[in-house]
Amino acid sequence: MLELKDLHGGYGKIQILNGTSFKIPPASITTVIGPNGAGKSTVFKAVFGLLNITSGQILMDGQDVTRRTPKQMIDAGVTYVPQGRNVVPQLSVYHNLELGGITSNNQARVRDRIEQVMDQFPMLRQFKDRKAIELSGGQQKQLEVARTLLLDPKLILIDEPSIGLSPNLVQEVFRTLQALRDQGVTILMVEQNAKSALAMSDYGLVLELGQTRMHDAADKLLADPRVGHLFLGGHIEEEETA
Numbered sequence: 001m002l003e004l005k006d007l008h009g010g011y012g013k014i015q016i017l018n019g020t021s022f023k024i025p026p027a028s029i030t031t032v033i034g035p036n037g038a039g040k041s042t043v044f045k046a047v048f049g050l051l052n053i054t055s056g057q058i059l060m061d062g063q064d065v066t067r068r069t070p071k072q073m074i075d076a077g078v079t080y081v082p083q084g085r086n087v088v089p090q091l092s093v094y095h096n097l098e099l100g101g102i103t104s105n106n107q108a109r110v111r112d113r114i115e116q117v118m119d120q121f122p123m124l125r126q127f128k129d130r131k132a133i134e135l136s137g138g139q140q141k142q143l144e145v146a147r148t149l150l151l152d153p154k155l156i157l158i159d160e161p162s163i164g165l166s167p168n169l170v171q172e173v174f175r176t177l178q179a180l181r182d183q184g185v186t187i188l189m190v191e192q193n194a195k196s197a198l199a200m201s202d203y204g205l206v207l208e209l210g211q212t213r214m215h216d217a218a219d220k221l222l223a224d225p226r227v228g229h230l231f232l233g234g235h236i237e238e239e240e241t242a
């Protein structure tokens, strides 16, 4: 569904991606893990048209989408949920949902989708007139995910959804993502919370120094001692050369 082929790119002259390659199938959840600064968030920016790509290719369903703009990527069915809180705190839940569809040319469709999304997330309907800031952290993350659904994404890029959430709320957000996967949406996620993220994912991908070091079924990665080493702050390369 999404393929990166030997992607190089970075910020200005600083090269961060040094030949990132991977392929993810449709209707799956893939978690990207790796040390701080490995380039995980940068991969998302590259896919979403926010990075200076110097060489390599990004393919979606076999079509070349390298160097498209964010608007073009949204039109191609990609949405991006960045790290941190991205709701407008003083606006109501409903108004925050409306913002999700602001770029759409079909506002009637957006209004229908808001209703459908509120059916899917009854909590949002229950609290639709509350200010977003009055929701819990996990509920705000669900609002962000729900908001991206207004654009009917085929692929959701979600960066560290568990940050700042209690373990229960993390599980709630993960269940939401799994339900979307079951409906056919493809999810690529970056997570610091690697163990619990891999446990709910189909595939895992280890990124180091802007390159894919490992890519396998999530349960296989979880059981791999090299990944255990990574969880403790080590590097895959050290282990390989040790």
Ligand SMILES: Nc1ncnc2c1ncn2[C@@H]1O[C@H](COP(=O)(O)OP(=O)(O)OP(=O)(O)O)[C@@H](O)[C@H]1O
Pocket (backbone or CB within 6 Å): 011, 014, 016, 034, 035, 036, 037, 038, 039, 040, 041, 042, 043
């Ligand atoms: N806007 C930017 N301008 C310049 N350099 C940047 C920018 N954003 C990130 N970087 C650099 O790119 C490198 C990779 O950053 P990135 O955020 O992709 O890492 P990451 O693997 O997601 O790390 P973390 O786990 O710490 O979030 C880092 O060295 C970082 O300093």
